[in-house]
C-alpha cells in the first residue's frame with residue numbers, strides 16, 4: 509500500500525518527498541509541527557491542534573497563509589488518500605529554503621509544508637498495566653510552549669529513558685517537575701490532581717485540556733501548580749499524557765514503585781472519561 513506524503517500541496521511518494529539542503533527546518537530546526545490522532549476514521553480534537561499550530565507559527569513570526577479550515581482540508585485529503593482508519597497525521601511547516609543565515613529571509617521565501625500519516629491502534633496493553641519512567645534534568649530552551657522542531661532536549665531526555673529501560677523521561681528544572689520528553693505529567697495525591705501550570709516551561713497539551721475537562725466534570729480537584737521531584741515520588745498515582753499515549757499510568761519511577769505499584773483509581777476514572785470523549789467524537 510502506498511503511503512503518500514503531502515509536500516507543499518502535492519501528494520508525493522515517500523521516496524520523492526525530499527526537501528532542499530538549505531531548508532531552514534533542516535539547517536536551524538526553524539519550524540513548527542502538530543500531531544493529530546485519528547480514531548475510527550475521525551480526527552480527535554482537531555480544532556485545538558490547529559489552533560495551537562497557528563499559535564506556534566505566529567509566536568515564531570512564520571507567515572502562514574492558512575486557517576483552521578484550510579489546514580483541516582489538507583489533513584482530511586491526506587488521510588483519505590492514505591486510507592487511515594486508526595493512527596495519526598503529522599504536519600509541519602518550516603520558514604522555507606534560503607541561503608544559510610540566522611536572520612529571517614525576505615518575504616519572497618515561502619514557508620514549506622509537509623504532512624504524513626501513520627496507521628496504528630491504541631496502546632491498550634500499556635494503558636492497562638502502566639509504564640516505567642525516569643527523572644532527568646530539563647535542559648530545554650525557555651519557550652517550551654511553542655511546538656517547534658527544535659527537539660534536541662526532548663530527544664536527549666527520551667534517549668536517557670531508553671537507556672534505563674523506561675518509556676518516558678520526566679523532566680525537572682532544579683526541583684520543579686515540568687513535563688515529559690513528549691508528554692505532560694500529573695502527580696495525584698490524596699484525591700487531588702497536580703500538574704504544572706501552562707506557561708513557557710511546558711507545552712499546553714491538548715490531551716491535558718481533555719483531562720482537565722474530565723476532572724472538572726467528575727469533580728476531581730485539578731490543581732495547576734508546580735510540584736517537586738520529591739512530591740512526585742511520594743504521589744499515590746502518576747500519569748503522563750499525550751496525543752499518542754492518552755492517559756498513561758506510570759507505575760515505576762527511577763526504579764521505585766509509584767504508590768502501591770498498581771494503576772490507581774483516579775487514573776482509571778480519567779481513562780474511562782477519555783474513552784468516552786473518543787466515542788463522543790464520532
Ligand code: PMP
Nearest residue numbers: 690691692711713714715750751
Ligand atoms: N509536552 C511535550 C514536550 C510533547 O512533545 C507533547 C506531545 N505532543 C505533549 C506535552 C503532550 O501534548 P498533546 O497532548 O497535545 O499531544
